Amino acid sequence: KAGVTQTPRYLIKTRGQQVTLSCSPISGHRSVSWYQQTPGQGLQFLFEYFSETQRNKGNFPGRFSGRQFSNSRSEMNVSTLELGDSALYLCASSLQGAQGGYTFGSGTRLTVV
């Protein structure tokens, strides 16, 4: 079966702009989580959506938001981009946020200039 698909793979944006990233989970998976990976902070949890509802949220400013659609596809949005938002953004899907069942996509590399 198809894995977790993230688009686009690479993105370059200018400070102050906003960006939307997309994640298509494995078919049947209803939980989608988002993570930010940076060299200094490692992999940090952004938020999780389950059945179109945000179920968990990490410690990120309100500029970071997300949503999930009825087909479980998820988007995350970052507004008013800062240089420090440059990172690899990863999403993971699972059936219910179930133990051990998290499959990650290849990520979107965002560069803010």
Next chain:
Amino acid sequence: DQQVKQNSPSLSVQEGRISILNCDYTNSMFDYFLWYKKYPAEGPTFLISISSIKDKNEDGRFTVFLNKSAKHLSLHIVPSQPGDSAVYFCAAHGSSNTGKLIFGQGTTLQVKP
């Protein structure tokens, strides 16, 4: 507050030998632990997991040990192969926080032929 710690940034072992990667955690509410392998610019790949009710789980060359009293887990790879060279992350979550993984900083494993 680093709830999951991997204190060794790197490890180098000879092909055929055992690789032991360590991870410590501070949150006693964690009840499930996972190990992921990651290559640059790719998403983490799930390796093996363990529930807090167990102290050992084995899958082929990979074994994870959990010492709850010490809040410590380790991943053993036997025998190590050059293809195992990657960054290894341990992660944890609590039953009330499914979908939210807390990651360690990662350990870079190099297996020399």
